[in-house]
Amino acid sequence: MEHVYFFGYGSLVNRTTHEHTPAHRARLHGWRRAWRAVPERALCYLTAVRDPDAHIDGLIAPVPGDSWAELDRREGAYDRHDATQSLTHDSDAHAVVVYAIDPGRHSDPGPDNPILLSYLDVVVAGYLAEYGPGGPAQFFDSTLGWQAPILDDRAAPRYARARPLTDEIRTLTDAGLAALGSRIIAAA
Template sequence: MQHIYFFGYGSLVNRTTHLHAPAYRARLNGWHRAWRAVPERALCYLTAVRDPQASIDGLIAPVPGENWAELDQREAAYDRHDATATLDHKSDAKEIVVYAIDPARHRAPGPDNPILLSYLDVVVAGYLSEYGPAGPACFFETTLGWEAPILDDRAAPQYSRTCALTDEIRTLTDTGLELMGSRIITAAD
């Protein structure tokens, strides 16, 4: 039986956040990645946005038995889009979708739409694991929306899929944020 695959470009790149296997590195063409604000949430979401000049690296994996309920719940703010023809990968996947927020529902983040640092650490850990030290650097460079403040929640992570934070992940995340000129805030700010 041929399963439909998903393309992950944020926390889904981190294999410790899901049980979907086998997973393969992939490149999505015609899209870029961006931090976006939505009306129903104060925090920023990471989404894919159509852009014919861009491409982003990530991970594809099958959804066995076409059981999408758990993944759809995890990605509740997003719609599924067919990405089969726009992906480069080395798997036998015949059908692949990408989750993205409807462009009519999102906008550029403002000062009141922070990015959770605990979430960002999970994403950086995934890119480090899949693509080596160049992976997180590429993630930062190919993602828009870094004008959003970064909410430092490392001491009490708010992200539900937080992973072990190593010195290497901390350094790669902090260096990437410094290069992007990001403003770090705390809950008291």
């Protein structure tokens, strides 16, 4: 049976956050990752925005028909967009979607729209596992919206799919944020 695949570019790159297999590395052309604010949530979302001069490295995996409801709940703030013609990959996927927030619903983040550090650690771990040491660096370099502050919730992670933090992930995440000059704020 042929399944539609998803393209992950944030926490879905981290295979430990889902059970969709087999997963394959992929590149989405004409899109860029960006941190964005939405009216209904104080925290930033990581989304994909159209950019004809950019690309996003990520992961694709099949979604059996009865699994879409669960994945749609997980990605509740996002809409599915057909990405089939915009991808390069080494798999037999014939149909691929990317989750992205409708452009009319988001804006650049400000000082009141922090990024959860526990979420960021999960993303960095995924990019390290999939793309090696250059993966996290490429993630930081190719993502927009880093003017948002970083909410340090490592002591009590607020991200539902937070994973145990290794010294390597902590170091890579902290170095990426330091290079960007990110402002870290303590969780209340």
